[in-house]
Amino acid sequence: MSNTVVIWIGLPIALSFLLVSLQKYQKITAVLATIIPLILAGLAVLFSNDLVLSIAGRQFFLEDSLVLFGRTIQITAGQLGMVSVLYLVCFAWNAFSRLFIVSQWFNSLSLLITALWVSVQFINPFIYSAVVIELIALTSVPLLSPRGTPAKNGIIRFLSMQTLALPLILVSGWMVTGIETSPSAQALVLRGAILVLIGFILWVGIFPLHSWLPMLAEESHPWTISFLLVLMQVGLALFFLKFLNQYGWLRNLPELDTFLKWIGALCILSAGVIAAFQSNLNRMLGYFFLAETGYLAFSMAFRGSGGLEVLTMTLFPRILAHWALAVSLASMQRITRSETLTFEVLKGIIRRYPFASVLLLASILNLIGMPLFSLYPTKHIVWKLISTDNLPLSLLSAVGVLGMLTMFLRLFSTMINPGNQNHQTGSEESNVEEIGLIIMVVVILMVIILPGLFPNVLSRPVQELLISFENLT
Amino acid sequence: MSEILTQIPIYLVLLAALVNLTRRQWTINLVALTVQYLFLFPLVRSVLPMELALIQPFTGLMVTLILYLTLVSVGGIEKVKLNIKPTSGEIFRALAGLLLLVMLQSFLPGLQREVFPLVPSDHLFASMGLILIGLLQLGTISEPFYIAIGILTFLSGFQLLYYALDYSYLLEALLVTVNLLLAIVGAFFIVKNAESETT
Numbered sequence: 072m073s074n075t076v077v078i079w080i081g082l083p084i085a086l087s088f089l090l091v092s093l094q095k096y097q098k099i100t101a102v103l104a105t106i107i108p109l110i111l112a113g114l115a116v117l118f119s120n121d122l123v124l125s126i127a128g129r130q131f132f133l134e135d136s137l138v139l140f141g142r143t144i145q146i147t148a149g150q151l152g153m154v155s156v157l158y159l160v161c162f163a164w165n166a167f168s169r170l171f172i173v174s175q176w177f178n179s180l181s182l183l184i185t186a187l188w189v190s191v192q193f194i195n196p197f198i199y200s201a202v203v204i205e206l207i208a209l210t211s212v213p214l215l216s217p218r219g220t221p222a223k224n225g226i227i228r229f230l231s232m233q234t235l236a237l238p239l240i241l242v243s244g245w246m247v248t249g250i251e252t253s254p255s256a257q258a259l260v261l262r263g264a265i266l267v268l269i270g271f272i273l274w275v276g277i278f279p280l281h282s283w284l285p286m287l288a289e290e291s292h293p294w295t296i297s298f299l300l301v302l303m304q305v306g307l308a309l310f311f312l313k314f315l316n317q318y319g320w321l322r323n324l325p326e327l328d329t330f331l332k333w334i335g336a337l338c339i340l341s342a343g344v345i346a347a348f349q350s351n352l353n354r355m356l357g358y359f360f361l362a363e364t365g366y367l368a369f370s371m372a373f374r375g376s377g378g379l380e381v382l383t384m385t386l387f388p389r390i391l392a393h394w395a396l397a398v399s400l401a402s403m404q405r406i407t408r409s410e411t412l413t414f415e416v417l418k419g420i421i422r423r424y425p426f427a428s429v430l431l432l433a434s435i436l437n438l439i440g441m442p443l444f445s446l447y448p449t450k451h452i453v454w455k456l457i458s459t460d461n462l463p464l465s466l467l468s469a470v471g472v473l474g475m476l477t478m479f480l481r482l483f484s485t486m487i488n489p490g491n492q493n494h495q496t497g498s499e500e501s502n503v504e505e506i507g508l509i510i511m512v513v514v515i516l517m518v519i520i521l522p523g524l525f526p527n528v529l530s531r532p533v534q535e536l537l538i539s540f541e542n543l544t
Numbered sequence: 545m546s547e548i549l550t551q552i553p554i555y556l557v558l559l560a561a562l563v564n565l566t567r568r569q570w571t572i573n574l575v576a577l578t579v580q581y582l583f584l585f586p587l588v589r590s591v592l593p594m595e596l597a598l599i600q601p602f603t604g605l606m607v608t609l610i611l612y613l614t615l616v617s618v619g620g621i622e623k624v625k626l627n628i629k630p631t632s633g634e635i636f637r638a639l640a641g642l643l644l645l646v647m648l649q650s651f652l653p654g655l656q657r658e659v660f661p662l663v664p665s666d667h668l669f670a671s672m673g674l675i676l677i678g679l680l681q682l683g684t685i686s687e688p689f690y691i692a693i694g695i696l697t698f699l700s701g702f703q704l705l706y707y708a709l710d711y712s713y714l715l716e717a718l719l720v721t722v723n724l725l726l727a728i729v730g731a732f733f734i735v736k737n738a739e740s741e742t743t
Contacts, residue, residue, distance in 0.1 A: 140714035194714075202718040209725040212732060221740040222688045222733045230729070231682050234695050238675075238702040245709045246659075262659075 075122065075146040076137035076193070079111060079154050083186035090179035097178075101169045104178035108161035108185060115155035119535075122148045143195045152536045153309055154189050156386065157302065161185040163394050164298040171294045171401040176213045181298060184210055188306040197313055198244030201237050204274065204307075208233035211299050215291045225286030232273045232283055239270035247320065260320045267314060267321060268330065275307055275364050277334055278341035285345075285357035289411060293356055293404065297397035300360045301390055308367050308382070315371070316540040331372035332460070336467040338365030343474025347481075352400060352412035352431075355478065359396065359438050362471065363389060366453055373456045374543060381456075383537055384530035385449035388522050391529070392437045392446050395515050399431040402508060414482070419489035426504050426512040428486055435482070437519045439475045445522035445529065553583040554670040558645060561677040561697050565684075566638040570615050571624050573693060577608045580674075584700060587670055591708045596716070600703060603720050607696060607727040611689075614731035618738035637684060644676045663708040671708075674701025688737060692730030699723065 086107055090100045118124065122133040136145035146154065161181055168177055187207045191200040208230060216226045243266035247259060271277075276284045288296050315322045342362035346355050370382040400412060406424055409416045421428040433444070440450030458465045522529045537543065560580035564573050581604025589597040615621050630638075648669065655672070656665055663671075678698025681690060703719055 140712070140717055142712065142714040199712070199715050199718065202715065202722060205722050206718070206725060209722065209729050212729045216733075216736065221737045224686055227686055227688065227691050230695065231691065234698065235679075237699075238706075241702075241706060241715075242709075245706075 074134045074137055076144045079146060080186050080190045083182050087179050087183035094175060100178040104165040104182050105162060108158040112155040112158035115151040119148055119151040144193050146193050149539045153192055157185055157189050160302055160390055171405060173292050173294050174214045174217050180210060180214055188302050191306055192309055198241060201240035205233055205237045214295045223290045225283055225290045228283035229287050236270040236273035239266045243267045264321055264324050271311055278337050281361050284361055285354040288357035289353045293397050293400035297393050301393045312540050316542045328372045331368045332464055335365040335368035336464045339471035340467045343471030347474040347477040350414040369453050376456060379537055379543060381449050381452050383533050386533050387529040388445035391518055395519050396434040398515060399434045402427050414485045417485050421486040424504050426509045430512045430515060433516055435479050443520060443523050445519050447523050448526040553586040554666055556583040557670055558673045561674055562641045564693050565641050565677050565681050566634045570620050574608055574612050581605055587704060588707055603723050607723055610727040610731055614734050618734060641677055641680060645673055648672055648676060667708055671701045671705035688733030695726055
């Protein structure tokens with residue numbers, strides 16, 4: 072038990088299976104799935120300086136590695152910060168899961184998926200983590216595609232893309248073995264880099280291979296899909312940094328930063344332009360993730376000019392922004408009793424549900440990066456970096472942001488316009504906002520606005536997060 | 545003569561994958577999947593010791609069994625009708641699959657020389673053939689059962705290739721888990737579709 076791998080990977084996996092067996096007792100599984108990740112995150116913070124804990128004169132030592140099938144899985148004290156972030160995500164989504172009608176497997180599988188994402192960061196050789204990512208995709212299926220409805224195209228595409236990425240990453244690992252000692256192998260370096268980058272493009276869903284993102288967001292409950300995508304975005308960002316940290320040939324490839332910048336601009340542009348013409352809020356969730364992937368790509372491309380600091384600073388605000396958007400979309404779905412939030416459903420809704428509507432609008436403004444909100448300080452830095460670096464990239468990104476603003480204005484206009492009166496008197500809707508919802512909205516608004524005014528509140532605790540990437544920091 | 549004998553499993557594996565790509569009869573597909581996994585054994589055996597080579601066909605049979613039991617439970621297993629005329633779609637898929645294999649055969653020497661010099665050419669042909677047929681399957685149909693078969697074919701081709709490049713017990717354990725989970729996901733989709741059709 073006194074091993075970091077057992078505590079932060081083995082134990083949660085075992086507990087998630089226990090929760091599966093307790094499936095009938097939904098309240099108990101929800102409470103346990105909330106408490107367990109919180110404890111694990113707390114313990115990770117506690118041991119993040121040193122794997123020794125002194126209590127009442129007694130010292131508890133933790134080992135930092137475990138050998139499994141001849142390979143080592145290692146979690147050192149310096150890496151526990153990453154572990155705590157992943158378990159905090161799990162906690163945040165499980166804590167509110169009872170408020171919404173999500174899959175009965177959400178609590179147990181969310182814990183399992185978080186533990187698997189933790190293992191992705193620490194398996195040696197790290198290339199094998201590609202198979203764990205495939206396992207995560209397969210484990211996510213019951214959450215994304217609830218029973219009673221046929222399997223839709225989004226989930227099929229998602230599974231296909233995740234599977235296609237697996238061999239690319241594994242073969243790249245084999246192809247570049249020993250490349251560090253033969254610097255003349257430029258062709259191999261290029262092939263390896265292309266395989267790695269295409270693998271990540273398939274995993275994350277970068278334009279034009281992003282179609283599964285909005286489709287999946289439309290088919291699934293916003294609470295579930297946002298949880299999976301947030302974990303995936305954080306997990307894959309850290310995993311890509313691991314590639315950069317370990318592979319000097321990739322890190323030093325002169326074209327890599329240019330490529331990442333173009334990927335970033337393309338993601339922001341495509342997400343913004345397509346979102347501007349959308350009239351389904353569920354699909355927009357997918358486009359917000361696409362745009363955020365763009366900002367992550369920019370942060371990594373500008374790692375020589377403080378991009379990684381921006382990435383760590385933006386970690387918690389970004390998670391909170393997606394969480395707030397998920398709360399607002401799931402609340403809207405609950406109060407309108409509608410499976411998909413089309414503009415038709417949202418006509419005049421601000422008059423009936425002002426608090427939930429304000430939360431939705433504020434969450435979207437936050438994700439766009441408007442001043443006063445928590446994501447503004449970091450996005451402002453990224454925009455500044457882009458504008459001083461390359462004019463075409465700044466123009467493309469600006470068009471993307473304008474597209475998002477257009478979408479916001481269209482949504483705002485729909486929400487204040489009474490339009491079809493049927494929705495005002497619809498018997499299916501509950502026409503009064505509960506006091507609990509109102510309090511929640513006020514608290515969430517404070518959570519997404521205060522870090523915009525005081526950026527250090529959320530960035531200080533994660534300043535040392537990337538310390539284990541010694542070649543990047 | 546011995547060379548012909550060693551090539552029989554390769555062609556049987558690829559033929560089974562082509563049948564799965566072409567035919568849309570669940571019983572035939574399950575038989576073809578079984579043949580595909582069984583005849584992978586001699587190919588895997590050529591690069592791995594006996595005890596390790598047994599893992600993939602054994603996993604494949606487990607996968608097929610899971611899919612078979614699920615299809616039985618939803619009443620999807622019907623008597624095989626062999627005298628059905630092939631549809632235009634089936635002819636198209638069969639020709640596309642054959643074309644891919646012919647193209648692969650012509651590009652194989654270059655691929656082997658430039659990228660996989662350590663992999664025997666027969667082994668490379670079988671593995672890349674399975675990968676390409678699996679990809680074609682993924683691209684030509686959206687029915688979950690066939691998507692599952694497409695992914696399984698793609699993965700078995702990749703596993704076959706990777707065995708000749710590198711072997712790790714941890715990776716093998718993870719890939720076996722992926723195959724079994726994939727079968728469970730396929731079964732989940734079959735049940736879901738059956739449920740939604742009855743409601």
